[in-house]
Amino acid sequence: MGPLNIILTVLLFLSGILTVILVLMHSGKGTGVSDMIASSLYNSGTGSGVLEKNLNRLTVITTTVFILCVVVMALTFPTGTLG
Template identity: 70%
Template sequence: MNVLNVILLVLLFISGLLTVALVLMHSGKGTGVSDMIASSLYNASAGSGIWERNLDRLTVITSVIFVACVIVMAVTFPTGTISLAG
């Protein structure tokens, strides 16, 4: 594996974990981690909308990074490293 593939694997792993964590932080039907954090950090009337908007943006950014890493790795990852011919 070359340096590009190692960097992409690390970036893929980190962006995957961040995407999962951010999706879990989204509120489902009014109760979620983001509601608890928003109510504890900000005023409930002023902060929750901003918190959700920023959470949405971060989720989209990490998802795009994850998909881009998968696409680039699909094109550049070395093939034929395991030979089944006997």
């Protein structure tokens, strides 16, 4: 297993765990963790929208990293090199 595969494996596990945590933090119908945090820090009308927007961005970023790691590992895992 080459250094590329080790780095990709670590990124895969970290992005997978972060994606699961971020998805669980999303609010379903106003009762999520993000609404609890937003209501304690800001007004519930202004804070929750900003927090949800940032939570959505982080979720998309970690999911994209996860998918890219899976695709690159599928192409390179036996040898650890591209091509």
